[in-house]
Amino acid sequence: QVQLVESGGGLVQPGGSLRLSCAASGSIFSFNAMGWYRQAPGKERELVATTTSIGITNYADSVKGRFTISRGSAKNTVFLQMNSLKPEDTAVYYCNAVLSIAPNHPLWGQGTQVTVSS
Secondary structure (H helix, E strand, O other): OOOEEEEOOEEEOOOOOEEEEEEEOOOOOOEEEEEEEEEOOOOOOEEEEEEEOOOOEEEOOOOOOOEEEEEOOOOOEEEEEEOOOOHHHOEEEEEEEEEOOEEEEEEEOOOEEEEEOO
């Protein structure tokens, strides 16, 4: 079965940048969409950004203009470029993917911590 693994999290100062990566174990699968969600302590998991198989992107209002989601050439990777980071961006960031063969069973990674300290 496909596994998602996130990387690239860490500690950064306000105004700094990080680039998150997510790799799926298989490249033979077709993904309807891939994206990023985040969850801060005591809060609900929220959508950050998504991208579909045809390149349509969607961003949370809180990150528009600062974050950019993109797909790797192999189509089994997704990236999140995060610029102008703010303390409120601090959260565990999770990769998400929807397989075309199982659209009602989205996949989740284990998460990567992003901490923005002032």
